[in-house]
Every structure is written in C-alpha cells, then in structure tokens.
Amino acid sequence: MTTPAKLGLIAGNGRFPFLLLEAARAHGLTVVVAAIKEETDPEIDTRAAADPNIRVHWLSLGELSRLIETFQAEGVTRAVMAGQVRHKQIFSSIRPDWRLAKLLLSLRSRNTDMLLGAIAKVLGDEGIELISSTAYLEPLLAKPGVLTQRPPSEDEQKDIAYGRTVARAIAGYDLGQTVVIAAQACVAVEAMEGTDATIIRAGALMRTARIADDGFLSQALTVVKVAKPNQDMRFDVPVIGVATIATMQQAGATCLCIEAGRTLLFDPEAIVAAADQAGIAVVAQ
Template sequence: MIGLIAGSGELPIEFAKSAYEKNENFEIFAIKGITDKNIETFGKTHWLHFGEAQKLIDTLKERGIQNLVMLGKVEHYSLIFSLHRLDKRSRKFISSLKDKRAKTILEAVINELKEEGFNFIDPLPYLKNLLVQDGIIAGNINDEKLKEDAIFGLKIAKEIAELDIGQTVVVKDKIVIAVEGIEGTDRCILRGGELGGEGTVVCKVARKRQDMRYDVPVIGIKTLKSMKKAKSKLLAVEAGKTYLLNKENFKKTAEKFGIAVIGFKI
C-alpha cells in the first residue's frame, strides 16, 4: 500500500488521480489548512495538523503502509516561523538539522521515515505525462533578446538551485533582477516585476542532481497570473525535470496573457 503525504497545490491531486485510475491501493495523509480538500475525491484521507510528526508515523504504521510518496508544497517560511506548532518529535527533528535549507529538511525527513521502516518510491511513473518537453509550450518568441535572457537566466538559476537558495530567477537584459528565497516563486516573480519593469524573463530549474522523489519544480496557472501582474514576457523552464499542471488550460491562459513559455534541455 502507498501512503501519499500531501502538501498544497495540484500536484498531490494529480498523483492521487493517477493512482486511483491505476487501481492502486493507497491512502492520503493531508495537512489541515494546507492540502486542497478536493483530494478526498480520490481516496481515503487522514487529516493531520501541521507538525504532527508522531501522529503521522503512528497512523502510517497502524494502516500497514510502508511505501511513501511526498508531494505538494509546505511553504518553507511556514516551517521556520511556526516552530511553536510542532509536536515534540518534530521539534527534536528540527533542532538536530545542520541547517534549515529546503533540501536539508526534505532529505532529513526522508531519512527519518526510512529509519522508521518506510520506503520512499519514485512518483514519476504516475506523473510522467506532466513533464515539460523541450521546445515551445505556449506563445512565440519574436525577440531574440528574450531568448538570450532565458539562456543566461537558466544558467544562473541552475547555480542558485545547487546552493539550495531557490529554483527561480528573474532576469532582464542579462541582469539578474530577483532571486527566489524563502518567499517562494510567485513573490519572486512579483518582486522582479517591481524592480525590472515590463519585459522580464522568469527562469525556473531543477537541481543539478535532482531527486525526483521530492521538490521537483512545478509551473501552473498561478505562475502565469504572477507573471501577468509583473508584466513578464517569457517563462523558461528546464525540460524533463519540471511538472506542468493543467496543460491545455495553461497554454490558453499563457497565450491570453501574451506570455511565451519554453522548455529548455539543460
């Protein structure tokens, strides 16, 4: 049996839908106030409060679940600034970390659960159809400067991602305007628009040695809405290592907003 630990956003729902259609035996472990309630449509759902680590482990064992998938976002700042909401097990875990970067936390969570006898499986077989392909996804680029900015920005983003600072940078005229930090992608895009004005390029990548079991970059309608507010012109993402949600609606929305989207092989 598979246990899906679900954060926010559509990605956990996409996994649950795919697993349901494949008749997989799975149960969902959702976080109150974070996970989309629509996920209940696809399977038995256990709701926990943020930071109830011991309850999660106990429930997984009671249900006889050994294989785990962890998808969806739990905002980094929620963890860092909500320590008072964590149970004893979570506080002990957080205090033992060498640092509190996203990769450090997520890898430590996986190792902690492995020590309890659980196994994290690769969710890619259930989500492969969501991976961005190389080439134009939406719109067209008539301005070569935008493409040059994309290639420049993707290289910078790759280095930033490797340092585990963030996965997104905003560039314009080969100048780095904004780098994603703890605020997340959407706020980074908006800050890039405030600083760079119209015509910025948003670049989003995976880590150099991306573990596809966690923290894979995701783009969707929300990304486009932030870009529209920021008056960005191009979204450049890493092909083969970025999930695209609701593809057809995404393409229509991008074209409506006048935003070009391209997948680049890096």
C-alpha cells in the same frame, strides 16, 4: 478479491496532491492521505467521500510521529510527497513533536533538502519508502522545445542563457529555483516566498525602475525556473500551472524558461493556451 496496493500521500497545498491522487487511483491503488492542516485543500475530504479507496487523516505540520503511526496502522509501505509546503511554514510556524524536534536539532543546516531528506530517512527507517513525487505523473513532465506558438525573441534568449546560469547557482545552494531577468540583469531571486511572489516582486521592482531610470530597464521580464543540480525527485520538484502564467501576465513578464524532464506541468494544454493568449513564450530546455 485481492486488496488493492496502498500508497501513502503526504499532501501539501495546490493541485499537485489531487493530480497524484487521480493518477494513483487510475493505477488501482488505495490511497492513504496524510493531509496537512496548515496546507492541504479541504476539498480532499470531498474526494475521499466519493471514493472508498481514499482515506484521509488530518495532522499538523510538525506531527512526524503521528504521520508514521498513521501510515503504519494503515499498512502503508510506500509514500509520496505532493504539493507545496511553504518554506516559511517549515521554518517559522511549525510546532514540532519530540521526533521532529530531535531531527531538527541534528541538522547541520535547515535548508529544504536537508530537512526533507532527513524526514525521508526517518520514514525509511520505519519501513515507509518515500518514492519520486513524479511517480504516476511522467506524462506531465515538460518535454524539450518551444511549447507555445511564439518562440522567445533574441533578447529573451539572451535573458534565458544568463538566467539559467544564475538560477542553477542559487538552486545549488537550495535558496530557490527561480530568477527573474530583464536586459540580462537579475531583477529578483526566489527565496522562501515562492515562485509567484518572486515574479510579483520583480514586476513591482521593474515598475519602480522604469519610473526612476526613465526606461533604462524598460524591457519585459523573463522568468527562468530550474531544478536543483542534484534534484531529489522525491520532493520540491519544480512545478508550473496556469496560475504561474496569470502571475507573469500581472507582473509584465513575457517569457518563461523551464527545465525539460524535471518540471511538472499541471494541465499542459491549459498552460499553453493561457500563455498563447497572453503572448508569453514558454520554452523547456
């Protein structure tokens, strides 16, 4: 009997690692999971217990040497990153081992792309190729067009046009990928806090603005999320889930624009159903 090919999975938080795990297993791959103690859902152990071709190794965020040693011991030559690692974890809570500390000192800047790109190079030098995080998940990439029953209104389309210009600019500096717009004014820009926190902050700001300005900025919020201009599909790919729609509804956002072909939709049918129920327009451009 031929031994199934192996895939290393560096698992962050959220549902992304589980979706990729299922897709890889559907392709007959044995999956060696490097689960990050500070991020990965412990449910990953339950999945492994039910499938002998899933093996889980727990390690801390800063243990780059142990990650390499684990994959090498398992015979892994290809790996994928899936799931968010919170930016504030990367830059504040991390306890780097000697290899990661050396890498951090060598960086001219410590943005996400620079750090993860350097880690990818170290893995490659050790015989472990980091492949696209959308591998095996191509059907979940957003297709162009209006995804919901309701298309964006004329005002929302204006906010989308302005928001895409702003979002692409900040994404080019690797600051974030999401902006929140109202009446063609930028209400919030994503930084280390992540998309959901940015949307919640925008909702809070708008409630304050409505009180202070007696409705001057009373229009609903439009959320625009883009990929980076030179998006490396191996990491930090834009993702949207049902939780995004719930967060938008909580914040009073009525429209979501994402980037077609470069944004992953986790459970597309559920996302569209939730958006339709909330009266939120979703469009991919």
